[in-house]
Amino acid sequence: MAQAQLPLDTPLSLPEHPKAWKWYDYFTFNVDHKVIGIQYLVTAFIFYLIGGLMAVAMRTELATADSDFLDPNLYNAFLTNHGTIMIFLWVVPAAIGGFGNYLVPLMIGARDMAFPRLNALAFWLNPPAGALLLASFLFGGAQAGWTSYPPLSTITATTAQSMWILAIVLVGTSSILGSVNFIVTIWKMKVPSMRWNQLPLFCWAMLATSLLALVSTPVLAAGLILLLFDINFGTSFYKPDAGGNVVIYQHLFWFYSHPAVYLMILPIFGIMSEVIPVHARKPIFGYQAIAYSSLAICCVGLFVWVHHMFTSGTPPWMRMFFTISTLIVAVPTGVKIFSWVATLWGGKIRLNSAMLFAIGLLSMFVLGGLSGVTLGTAPVDIHVHDTYYVVAHFHYVLFGGSVFGLYAGIYHWFPKMTGRLLDERLGILHFVLTFIGTNLTFLPMHELGLKGMPRRVAMYDPQFEPVNLICTIGAFVLAFSIIPFLINIIWSWNRGKVAGDNPWGGLSLEWATSSPPPIENWEVLPVVTKGPYDYGIERRQESTDEDRDEEE
Amino acid sequence: MEQIPASIWTLTAGVVVTLISFWVGHHHGLLPEQASEQAPLVDNFFDIMLTIGTALFLVVQGAIILFVIRYRRRAGEEGDGLPVEGNLPLEAFWTAIPALIVIFLGIYSVDIFQRMGGLNPGDHAMHSRHAPKSGMAVVAQASSKTTSDAAALLAAAQTPEIGIGASPDVQGKAPDLVVDVMGMQYAWIFTYPDSGIVAGELHIPVGKDVQLNISARDVIHSFWVPQFRLKQDAIPGVPTELRFKATKVGTYPVVCAELCGGYHGAMRTQVIVHTPEDFERWRHQNQAIATAPVIPSLSDRHIQQMGITPQLVAQVEAMTHHHSPEKL
Numbered sequence: 001m002a003q004a005q006l007p008l009d010t011p012l013s014l015p016e017h018p019k020a021w022k023w024y025d026y027f028t029f030n031v032d033h034k035v036i037g038i039q040y041l042v043t044a045f046i047f048y049l050i051g052g053l054m055a056v057a058m059r060t061e062l063a064t065a066d067s068d069f070l071d072p073n074l075y076n077a078f079l080t081n082h083g084t085i086m087i088f089l090w091v092v093p094a095a096i097g098g099f100g101n102y103l104v105p106l107m108i109g110a111r112d113m114a115f116p117r118l119n120a121l122a123f124w125l126n127p128p129a130g131a132l133l134l135a136s137f138l139f140g141g142a143q144a145g146w147t148s149y150p151p152l153s154t155i156t157a158t159t160a161q162s163m164w165i166l167a168i169v170l171v172g173t174s175s176i177l178g179s180v181n182f183i184v185t186i187w188k189m190k191v192p193s194m195r196w197n198q199l200p201l202f203c204w205a206m207l208a209t210s211l212l213a214l215v216s217t218p219v220l221a222a223g224l225i226l227l228l229f230d231i232n233f234g235t236s237f238y239k240p241d242a243g244g245n246v247v248i249y250q251h252l253f254w255f256y257s258h259p260a261v262y263l264m265i266l267p268i269f270g271i272m273s274e275v276i277p278v279h280a281r282k283p284i285f286g287y288q289a290i291a292y293s294s295l296a297i298c299c300v301g302l303f304v305w306v307h308h309m310f311t312s313g314t315p316p317w318m319r320m321f322f323t324i325s326t327l328i329v330a331v332p333t334g335v336k337i338f339s340w341v342a343t344l345w346g347g348k349i350r351l352n353s354a355m356l357f358a359i360g361l362l363s364m365f366v367l368g369g370l371s372g373v374t375l376g377t378a379p380v381d382i383h384v385h386d387t388y389y390v391v392a393h394f395h396y397v398l399f400g401g402s403v404f405g406l407y408a409g410i411y412h413w414f415p416k417m418t419g420r421l422l423d424e425r426l427g428i429l430h431f432v433l434t435f436i437g438t439n440l441t442f443l444p445m446h447e448l449g450l451k452g453m454p455r456r457v458a459m460y461d462p463q464f465e466p467v468n469l470i471c472t473i474g475a476f477v478l479a480f481s482i483i484p485f486l487i488n489i490i491w492s493w494n495r496g497k498v499a500g501d502n503p504w505g506g507l508s509l510e511w512a513t514s515s516p517p518p519i520e521n522w523e524v525l526p527v528v529t530k531g532p533y534d535y536g537i538e539r540r541q542e543s544t545d546e547d548r549d550e551e552e
Numbered sequence: 553m554e555q556i557p558a559s560i561w562t563l564t565a566g567v568v569v570t571l572i573s574f575w576v577g578h579h580h581g582l583l584p585e586q587a588s589e590q591a592p593l594v595d596n597f598f599d600i601m602l603t604i605g606t607a608l609f610l611v612v613q614g615a616i617i618l619f620v621i622r623y624r625r626r627a628g629e630e631g632d633g634l635p636v637e638g639n640l641p642l643e644a645f646w647t648a649i650p651a652l653i654v655i656f657l658g659i660y661s662v663d664i665f666q667r668m669g670g671l672n673p674g675d676h677a678m679h680s681r682h683a684p685k686s687g688m689a690v691v692a693q694a695s696s697k698t699t700s701d702a703a704a705l706l707a708a709a710q711t712p713e714i715g716i717g718a719s720p721d722v723q724g725k726a727p728d729l730v731v732d733v734m735g736m737q738y739a740w741i742f743t744y745p746d747s748g749i750v751a752g753e754l755h756i757p758v759g760k761d762v763q764l765n766i767s768a769r770d771v772i773h774s775f776w777v778p779q780f781r782l783k784q785d786a787i788p789g790v791p792t793e794l795r796f797k798a799t800k801v802g803t804y805p806v807v808c809a810e811l812c813g814g815y816h817g818a819m820r821t822q823v824i825v826h827t828p829e830d831f832e833r834w835r836h837q838n839q840a841i842a843t844a845p846v847i848p849s850l851s852d853r854h855i856q857q858m859g860i861t862p863q864l865v866a867q868v869e870a871m872t873h874h875h876s877p878e879k880l
Contacts, residue, residue, distance in 0.1 A: 067817070067818075071814075072814035072815055072817070073814040075814075076811070076813075076814060076816075143813075143814070144811065145811045149771075149772055149810075149811075151770065151771045151772070151788055152771040152772065152811065152812060152813060155770075155771070156813065240787075240788040240789025240790070241788075241789070244789075245789065245790075246772065246787060246788060246789065246790070247787065247790060280623070280633060281625075281631070281632040281633045282632065282633040282634065282635070282636065283635055283636065283637045284637075285636065285637070285638055285639075286637075286638045286639075286643050287637065287638070288638075289638070289643050289647075311774060311783045311784055311785050311809075312772075312785045312787065313714050313785065313787050313790040313792065314714065315673075315713065315714060316665075316670055316671045316672075316673065319665065319670065320661075320662050320665065320671075323658060323661050323662070323665075324658040324662075327654035327655075327657055327658050328651075328654060328658075330650060330654050331647060331650050331651050331654060334646065334647075334650040335643070335646065335647055335650075337612065338612075338643075338646045339643075341612060341615050341616055341619065342636075342639075342642070344615075344616065344619040344620065344623060345615075345619050345623065345636075346623060346633050346634035346636060347619075347623045347633035347634070348623065348624075348625045348629055348631065348632065348633045349619075349620060349623050349624045349625055349633075350625050351620070351624055351625075359616060359620060362612075362616055363612075363613055363616055366608070366609055366612045366613065367609060370605040370608060370609060371605075373601065373605070373654070373657070374598065374601045374602070374605070377597070377601070377657060377658075377661040378661060378665050378670065379593065379594050379597050379661055379664045379665050379668060379670070380594060380597060380598050380601070380661075382594070382668075382670075382716070382781065382782060382783050382784075383594055383598075383778070383781040383782075383783065385774075385783060385809065386774060386776075386783075386809040386810055387809065446582070447582055450582045450583050450584075451582070451583070451584050451778065452584055452778030452779075452805065452807065454776065454807050454808065454809040454816075454817075455809075456811040456816060456817075457816055457817030458814075458816075458817050459815075459817040459818055460817055461805065461820070533637075534635075535632040535633065535635070536631070536632030536633055536634065536635035537635040537637075
């Protein structure tokens with residue numbers, strides 16, 4: 001990479017480029033971080049729709065207790081690929097690849113990411129991964145769940161399972177490349193006038209996310225490659241009848257996949273910390289607490305993975321140790337929630353679509369967090385592990401949390417990305433439908449799990465039929481909630497009201513350039529004079545700034 | 553609202569939240585009936601967490617709703633809100649309180665887990681065990697001389713040291729009844745080593761200390777009885793156990809909780825908790841009968857649907873000397 005050898009604080013010399021990108025530039029190997037960000041977002045959104053259709057098919061099957069809509073093996077292929085697509089091809093690439101790429105250089109006053117070609121390469125690993133997953137349906141589709149525990153994964157639809165593994169290794173590689181890029185970019189390329197305590201919280205969150213991804217992703221890749229060997233090349237890492245151990249896989253898998261939960265929520269927490277202050281017109285409450293709690297979640301989050309294995313082959317000390325470490329994660333998470341709620345206090349809150357989704361996230365994430373605490377304790381988890389209680393919990397966290405956060409981010413930064421505002425009436429309709437649909441779908445699942453319904457079943461005890469029907473109706477509401485959003489995006493992108501550079505009166509640097517920003521972001525590199533959250537604050541003179549430095 | 557001091561409002565809200573939380577914690581009705589000695593322990597703990605959780609939920613949601621209504625931007629309003637950047641005592645408070653709560657829950661969950669027997673799997677290894685008599689038992693249990701199956705050898709080399717073991721009151725004692733439980737796609741097979749009975753349903757006496765030695769033949773399954781609040785994966789190559797006393801006569805579902813293939817959802821049977829007299833009667837009946845064996849717990853329809861091969865049926869039949877006459 002020629003760029004890497006350049007002094008990083010000089011403007012980056014991209015290859016010759018036109019004045020502005022044309023539509024077809026978005027389909028090419030483009031090195032502009034903004035193009036890549038939008039490529040990630042749009043690609044991820046398409047996979048979100050595909051994964052969503054799978055969910056609708058599954059909920060249709062579950063409207064009745066019998067297996068009467070999908071073949072049970074196809075049902076398992078849908079549940080496997082729904083989970084895989086939503087995690088690896090929607091939330092992670094949209095939050096980290098999409099918003100991360102688009103926003104980080106703008107927020108720190110850089111002209112691009114540190115390694116633009118690496119960045120483009122990281123994106124272009126995603127479409128083939130998605131294609132592999134979809135093509136695997138020609139071979140029955142992987143059917144062992146997104147966790148793909150052996151021995152089931154080594155004996156069921158093995159061709160599709162191998163394609164699944166290759167797809168995950170591709171997106172994992174993409175994630176590792178992206179993480180290196182974010183760490184170097186944030187570390188080396190923020191404008192000199194920006195102090196660390198003026199770094200927007202989204203960038204802190206991306207830093208924590210990237211460190212976490214860098215530590216954990218290689219472990220998943222290793223675990224999956226061993227699985228690939230077991231399936232195809234006659235090795236027996238996980239084959240008990242040949243000296244292997246199936247529980248080892250679970251450790252390798254969850255060592256990544258629990259932190260993956262934080263990969264999916266930390267960037268969203270970052271989005272929350274940006275959206276809430278702007279629309280509440282208040283400084284973020286407890287900047288340092290929020291920044292450090294991201295790092296705390298990142299560290300503690302590496303030591304909680306066994307709580308997914310409390311009923312597996314784990315000895316008592318492990319069950320107890322990981323109960324306690326899991327409970328501890330609730331503390332930094334709580335700090336963030338409380339800080340955002342406190343940010344609302346005394347504000348002048350604009351209840352527009354972006355803010356509604358942010359507040360909706362806040363209220364649903366609380367429920368997901370609290371059910372997470374109950375799940376983190378071994379005694380209760382022994383009962384509810386692998387039930388619909390777990391399904392309810394992680395959909396509150398991942399749908400009520402991550403997806404709401406992504407929507408909030410889209411409503412918030414769409415004007416920056418396209419230069420046009422989204423329609424507010426359609427946005428609010430979208431929010432109302434999504435909020436009702438989410439709670440209708442996932443709230444009753446808590447009861448299902450506690451009362452005795454396991455997850456990942458195509459047929460179930462008829463006593464659970466009425467509650468399941470409510471969930472299915474909720475799922476249809478969620479499916480329809482996409483329609484106003486799609487109309488809004490497509491219509492507003494072409495004909496929406498022109499936004500201007502800073503429609504929300506934001507103070508972070510991305511609002512200081514034009515909408516959409518020019519190809520290298522800035523005519524002249526910006527100079528930071530105000531903190532990103534100094535709403536309502538007339539900053540005192542330079543001299544007092546020095547006092548604040550000493551406080552740090 | 554102006555006349556009444558804020559402290560009164562806060563106090564009232566606190567009392568209301570506390571009352572609602574306690575009510576929810578005790579009347580949620582979200583858990584099925586309790587039929588094992590572990591169930592009340594788990595439920596108590598869940599109720600406590602639900603009480604605390606409800607209180608936190610109400611406070612946070614209440615604050616969100618209150619703030620959004622009170623501090624929403626009115627039409628024509630310009631400018632920014634109060635420039636508050638933080639409040640150290642408040643932040644310390646909301647870091648410390650959750651920290652104390654989770655420390656309390658952590659210690660309490662260790663205590664509960666200990667009383668459930670969670671810290672004592674493998675306790676039975678200390679005393680002499682019932683020698684397995686049925687050929688079936690080799691898969692799950694000790695005497696492996698009759699088989700060359702490597703998985704069985706591996707399983708036989710170890711006794712279960714994973715799962716829920718002896719609760720404090722039976723620690724160091726031999727269980728009253730040992731049952732070998734084997735999971736396979738898509739059925740549970742229960743073998744009684746002391747009587748040689750093989751059944752597709754689990755029959756146990758109420759109030760007796762029962763030990764299940766759990767194994768799996770093909771993929772991972774998970775043995776779950778919601779009314780017992782007990783679950784343990786059945787793992788190929790890793791023997792596991794559940795030890796408990798059933799406290800209530802009745803019939804409860806046995807559910808497979810780990811994805812094990814297309815018909816995972818159909819992998820259900822039941823546990824019948826008998827009075828001791830009924831259990832003895834059941835045992836005598838079944839020991840006396842030795843009829844042509846069939847796959848326990850599976851109807852012909854299931855057999856066809858699940859694509860179970862004749863070879864597998866033959867294999868199971870070869871291992872099966874007795875079966876439960878109630879089923880099929």
